[in-house]
Amino acid sequence: MHPAVISRLAPTPSGFLHLGNAFNFLLTWLLVDYMDGHLLLRIDDLDAPRVETAFVEDIFVQLEWLGISYDSGPSGPDELLSKYSQRLRKEHYFETIELLRKSGHLYACQCSRAEIRKLTTTGIYPGTCRRNKYPLENNDQAWRVQVPEQTLVSYSSFSKKIKTINVTQNMGDFIIKRRDGLPAYQLASLVDDLDAGVTLVVRGQDLRTSTAAQLYLAKCLNEKKFPASRFVHHNLIKNDSGQKLSKSKNSFSLQMLQKKYRTPTWIYQETAKRLKLPFHEILILKDLKEVFKIHMDLKPDFLSVLD
Ligand SMILES: [Zn+2]
Structure with missing residues (x-):
């Protein structure tokens, strides 16, 4: 069986x-x-x-x-x-975003793509807006999830080997709600x-980072x-x-x-x-x-x- x-x-x-x-x-x-x-x-x-x-x-x-x-x-x-x-299913995605917001996992980010490129060479957002504490209610801003330092997630491969990925290094504080108001891919998926x-x-293999992000969200x-x-x-x-x-x-x-x-x-x-x-x-x-x-x-x- x-x-x-x-x-x-x-x-x-x-x-x-x-x-x-x-x-x-x-x-x-x-x-x-x-x-x-x-x-x-x-x-x-x-x-x-x-x-x-x-x-x-x-x-x-x-x-x-x-x-x-x-x-x-x-x-x-x-x-x-x-x-x-x-x-x-948009409303349904927003219900989940709401759960994350209520449990204090999210913050607003007003950085543009160009600004983020200036902040980092790796493409991983360095969490700059965490300390700005913008009200989440504002329009025209993205919502990101806080990923603490050295956050690791593990999963089982097909042959049940345990693999570990560092979410902080691979994803940083990734986007949950986009600037245009749409739920982000990681959340919807x-x-x-x-x-x-x-x-x-x-x-x-290029989506291992998505696996990391989604496992972290599942944990939250x-x-x-x-x-x-x-x-x-x-x-x-x-x-x-x-x-x-x-x-x-x-x-x-x-x-x-x-x-x-x-x-x-x-x-x-x-x-x-x-x-x-x-x-x-x-x-x-x-x-x-x-x-x-x-x-x-x-x-x-x-x-x-x-x-
Ligand atoms: Zn920002």
Whole structure:
């Protein structure tokens, strides 16, 4: 018997999906499928000005092309808007922000991006406005959460190794409510994961800092279940010049790959390759699923790829 596993695909519709997104979706789908878990689709569309209809549509088109099914979430762009959009959940995010405010975790920050760049070379906000004690009620200011010196959070990797991250060093006092009044990504993402009862998070290594931020917020909110989740931070797929893929129209966008290869076989093989699985025999998703299952059953070395 496996424990109940709930995980999510959480794309942001700020560009066209690329090979890196496909890898993340396939790995998440494979893990959830292997553990008989529940997979949900959550589209991170809170930041309306960055969301374009074409990008939202692309998510559904590519999931279908890849053959990735999920158990709950929007079935298409219309249902997203009418039932699942994060914009419908704003009040709920603000309730959580209110809890943080009441427990004294938040302070107002009036620094502009340019000012912050002058204050720090690392991009980590040094907590300058903590001592200014601006009234939180003012408009046109961000709310940040205080992260005390040497704040550490720990989480369990897929193979249940305990990993520790320093939140102070990696995130500093990060933003909870943006200057434009919207809940910040870290807050919205955590609230969504808490509501869905997520117990497995699969994301790229570049988002380890988000894991740190969200675990710290969960601690501030006295949440016990989410911190006990398992976190997989996988390698990122780079382009030929060694840079992380971006969501612009490039040769690794799923749209382009679909035009080039017609079937997703190449993507399944690339996924297997990156998981250090034998890939030559893989043609369809079922093949990938079987190879994955055999190696999961055998475990030892293969699992280290998931740490
Ligand atoms: Zn400030």
